[in-house]
Amino acid sequence: AKSVFFKQSDVPEVTELTWLLTTLTPMPMLENCHSYKDKLNKGLKPNHGLFSYPVLMASDILIYDSNIVPVGKDQKQHVEVTRDIAGKFNQTYGETFVIPEPRIRDEVAAVPGTDGQKMSKSYDNTIEIFxxxxxxxxxxxxxxxxxxxxxxxxxxxxxxxxxxxxxxxxxxxxxxxxxxxxxxxxxxxxxxxxxxxxxxxxxFAEARAKRAELENNLDYVSQVLRKSAEKARALATTVLDRAKNNCGLS
Structure with a gap:
């Protein structure tokens, strides 16, 4: 199977659906998210982007009618939040979204970083691939x-x-x-x-070699991203229109 590889910013429908989902998302649900509380405990100043990030993730999942979401153990709650938001939307406005299931491989459920915490750019404890x-x-x-x-x-x-x-x-x-x-x-x-x-x-030797090859062929990379974005937007538009129609916005 091949992946559709594109930039999220090339699919503006994700942002629009995010706003739609926020109108049904309870604040206590977001306040209880592990990632939000963890970052606050580490001294990171809260802002709306951090607080509402799980809704953006939900939009990113739901807008493609995803039924299986591969995640690490620490991301399982985000899929649960997505399921709750989708379920509430479906209950309020009728069947609209596919309810996704998380898929967690035991051997990569949690990847440790250089300091023993989970590996994350936020913690500056990654070992880069490239x-x-x-x-x-x-x-x-x-x-x-x-x-x-x-x-x-x-x-x-x-x-x-x-x-x-x-x-x-x-x-x-x-x-x-x-x-x-x-x-x-x-x-x-x-x-x-x-x-x-x-x-x-x-x-990662083969991946590094492939990346070096692509760095010397950026026109091809841009072409792939553009065509993939078109394919992604076609599905995203269908799902967004379905959501807007069901809640009376179109």
Whole structure:
């Protein structure tokens, strides 16, 4: 299957549907969103964009009649908010939106960042896919570990950040073998982080090469984005018109 790859800003119907959905979205629902409360707890000053972001996400899902939404564990609540908003709209104005279901793969339900929190640009703890080798290697080698010596067994090896990340990039056999070595003692953290970087760098090698190729063919990229946006807008317009018609705005 192929994805329709486009810029959200090329589909203005999303913004219009967002406004429509806000008229039915209770404030307490948004106040209880984990991501909003988490950012407030970290000292981020609240604004309307942050507060109403889950409604924009709901619009982005509902406007394409999405039935399955692949998300991480931390994003499940956003799909639940989307379901609640869509359900309330359908109950108020008749069947309008498809009620989506979240799909969470256990092995990537939560990806840890360099500081042990979930990986997020907001927390400045990401390991970039397309960065340069030297700074990325340095970032991986700076992963903070505890002070236990290599020879000491580590029964909590599965909780180690490097092990958790390695499971995303290495084969199951390599990841399990490395985890067992760390658990039994004899594997130093420095060697563990070097192993992680090697598998990380190799895992995204093909993607980096493809990106470099596309950077030298931006006309093709623009063409793909334009055609994909046309396809996305065709569906988005249909869903938006359905919503406006059902609530008496057209």
């Amino acid at each position: 960065g340069d080798e030297k700074p990325l290697r340095k970032k991986v080698l700076r992963l903070v570990m505890d002070s236990r010596p290599p020879e000491e067994p580590k029964p909590d090896a599965d909780k180690n950040i490097a092990i958790q990340l390695l499971k995303l990039f290495a084969t199951q056999e390599v990841a399990k073998e490395t985890e067992n070595k760390l658990r039994e003692g004899g594997l130093g953290y420095g060697d563990l982080k070097k192993t992680l970087f090697e598998h990380y760098w190799e895992y």
